[in-house]
Amino acid sequence: MYPNKHKQIVTSLMDGRFITIDESYFDILKINQDFYVEFFDKSFGFELKNTQEFYYLISDETKENTSRDISIFFSILCYELDKDGKNFMDELGFSDFHIDEIVEYIKNSTWIDVVKANKQLNDGESIKRLVGSTMVKRNIAIQHSDDKYSFTKAYKLFIDFARELIKSEMNEANS
Amino acid sequence: MFKSEPKSIVQFLATHFDLLRQLFDIQLKNEIILKSQVAETLDEFGRDIESHLFEHKILVEQNDDFVINEPYFVLFEFVLQQFKPLLPEEIDKFGQSIRTLFLNIKEGINQDKNILLDRIEALSNEIKKFRTAVTNNTISLLNESRELKANTRKIEYQEKVQTARYLIDYYIIPLNTILDINHSQSIYNELLAISQFSNNKRFDYSDESIRRQFEKLYNLLRQVVKDISLQSIILSNELLPLLDRIRTESEYLLGFHLYLTNMNCYKGIKPPKIFSTSRDNQYNKYIYENTKEYFEQFKNEEDVFVEEEANDIEQWIFNKNEYKSKLNSKLPVTDFFSWCKNAIENEKKDFDIDNYFMVTSLIFEEEYDIEQDKKREKITLKTKQGEFVIPKLKISKKENVSE
Numbered sequence: 253m254y255p256n257k258h259k260q261i262v263t264s265l266m267d268g269r270f271i272t273i274d275e276s277y278f279d280i281l282k283i284n285q286d287f288y289v290e291f292f293d294k295s296f297g298f299e300l301k302n303t304q305e306f307y308y309l310i311s312d313e314t315k316e317n318t319s320r321d322i323s324i325f326f327s328i329l330c331y332e333l334d335k336d337g338k339n340f341m342d343e344l345g346f347s348d349f350h351i352d353e354i355v356e357y358i359k360n361s362t363w364i365d366v367v368k369a370n371k372q373l374n375d376g377e378s379i380k381r382l383v384g385s386t387m388v389k390r391n392i393a394i395q396h397s398d399d400k401y402s403f404t405k406a407y408k409l410f411i412d413f414a415r416e417l418i419k420s421e422m423n424e425a426n427s
Numbered sequence: 428m429f430k431s432e433p434k435s436i437v438q439f440l441a442t443h444f445d446l447l448r449q450l451f452d453i454q455l456k457n458e459i460i461l462k463s464q465v466a467e468t469l470d471e472f473g474r475d476i477e478s479h480l481f482e483h484k485i486l487v488e489q490n491d492d493f494v495i496n497e498p499y500f501v502l503f504e505f506v507l508q509q510f511k512p513l514l515p516e517e518i519d520k521f522g523q524s525i526r527t528l529f530l531n532i533k534e535g536i537n538q539d540k541n542i543l544l545d546r547i548e549a550l551s552n553e554i555k556k557f558r559t560a561v562t563n564n565t566i567s568l569l570n571e572s573r574e575l576k577a578n579t580r581k582i583e584y585q586e587k588v589q590t591a592r593y594l595i596d597y598y599i600i601p602l603n604t605i606l607d608i609n610h611s612q613s614i615y616n617e618l619l620a621i622s623q624f625s626n627n628k629r630f631d632y633s634d635e636s637i638r639r640q641f642e643k644l645y646n647l648l649r650q651v652v653k654d655i656s657l658q659s660i661i662l663s664n665e666l667l668p669l670l671d672r673i674r675t676e677s678e679y680l681l682g683f684h685l686y687l688t689n690m691n692c693y694k695g696i697k698p699p700k701i702f703s704t705s706r707d708n709q710y711n712k713y714i715y716e717n718t719k720e721y722f723e724q725f726k727n728e729e730d731v732f733v734e735e736e737a738n739d740i741e742q743w744i745f746n747k748n749e750y751k752s753k754l755n756s757k758l759p760v761t762d763f764f765s766w767c768k769n770a771i772e773n774e775k776k777d778f779d780i781d782n783y784f785m786v787t788s789l790i791f792e793e794e795y796d797i798e799q800d801k802k803r804e805k806i807t808l809k810t811k812q813g814e815f816v817i818p819k820l821k822i823s824k825k826e827n828v829s830e
Contacts, residue, residue, distance in 0.1 A: 268703070310700040318720050319701045320692060323698040324686075327682075327686050330679065330683060336581075339676075385715065390701070411679055415678050415679045417682045418682045
């Protein structure tokens with residue numbers, strides 16, 4: 253009656269997790285996408301969103317502060333990686349980062365005002381918690397041994413959002 | 428003429444290569460080597476070789492300063508593979524001379540044999556120069572683009588985007604046009620036409636020496652066409668995607684920049700929606716994060732701007748002269764404060780107490796005499812803001828006061 257691993261999929265999404273392409277749940281969701289879209293809508297009024305690489309739920313009541321912290325985090329990290337001569341898309345997609353390395357990038361960023369104004373980014377411990385807890389919990393980051401982290405494809409939600417800002421700004425300017 | 432043996436010149440180049448490279452780098456950067464820079468470099472590497480630099484004609488004077496003699500400069504560019512990218516116009520000039528020579532060859536094919544031979548040779552030389560220019564240019568553009576990609580100079584992204592766009596617009600796209608097989612006006616297509624023509628003529632020409640010259644030209648072109656097509660592949664497979672990548676990344680970077688600038692991220696721009704988790708059990712693995720998130724949603728970190736409500740009350744301006752002339756026409760007035768009340772009430776029924784006091788300020792004008800009521804009578808003034816008990820004052824024109 254219900255797709256395989258139904259309970260795990262529902263629990264996972266309702267915990268605010270992103271289900272990404274490298275997980276087995278992703279394929280089940282993909283095959284049963286229509287069912288799950290309707291299931292979440294009819295049962296809870298939640299919207300199941302998807303891209304080529306991940307699924308996630310959104311609700312009317314949204315975690316704006318958390319989302320904003322994560323968006324700022326990626327914007328700064330990518331900006332600093334680029335300044336360091338690194339290809340930030342490749343780095344986020346395929347590299348592991350030691351947490352200290354991440355902290356250094358954020359702490360030494362030129363966006364110091366933005367960092368100072370943000371409680372999740374303005375000191376090393378908070379950054380560690382944002383990555384190690386908040387982002388791991390939502391499956392945006394994965395913790396490896398030796399305090400190393402990598403990012404799942406869910407990071408794209410937060411950087412594509414920034415790219416869209418420019419597109420909409422350009423459209424506005426053209427209209 | 429050289430005083431020195433060619434071998435000793437080459438030996439000198441090898442022995443003092445570091446010094447020469449330093450001078451080369453200076454010239455590459457500044458286009459000229461100042462006298463003082465030559466002196467500094469010699470101080471570092473040894474003054475005793477100064478005379479050789481001029482004996483071997485490595486350095487030549489340019490006004491009071493120096494430049495590396497052109498043949499040496501080209502040699503260093505070549506051995507160091509450091510070329511300044513050529514503008515498409517500089518490359519295109521080879522195309523122009525190739526086209527003209529080819530046209531003259533075709534038109535004069537049955538005319539004087541010697542000029543035909545010279546033209547074929549000149550055409551070969553131009554083709555070789557063209558190949559060198561294109562190859563060097565691709566190398567230098569590739570180096571520049573890779574450096575830009577790796578951001579070795581640690582430049583800010585705006586400058587990076589600008590440089591990438593500049594390279595694309597002024598160097599790479601025009602170079603691509605020159606080499607593009609699908610572009611009818613491309614030099615590459617011209618070379619193919621020459622190759623076909625010389626292939627015919629190497630068999631089909633009465634004079635043997637000309638046939639041989641066409642044969643050489645044809646062989647040269649077989650190689651050149653291969654080389655140029657390789658450069659074109661590098662351009663379209665490596666260089667254009669590399670710059671395209673810089674362009675895509677720049678869109679993201681522009682986005683981050685817009686998001687972070689002026690603290691926009693805390694103001695109008697809403698982040699992407701993510702799911703809000705509902706009730707949790709205390710033994711939930713993420714109880715700490717969830718609780719924190721829960722409380723944070725009530726915390727307003729955003730700047731709050733309080734806009735004062737627009738004041739609907741009509742501004743009233745005290746026209747002193749008007750009131751003064753009204754008063755003058757009624758003088759003497761036995762009850763000044765009551766007169767003020769009536770006067771303002773005539774103009775503005777719903778007057779403010781501040782307006783009233785502005786009118787009463789007429790009392791301080793020098794031209795009036797003020798007298799208190801003999802009975803020291805007081806009057807009461809009722810306004811919506813309160814009740815005022817004030818003395819009854821008589822006001823009259825002071826005598827002998829100039830207007």
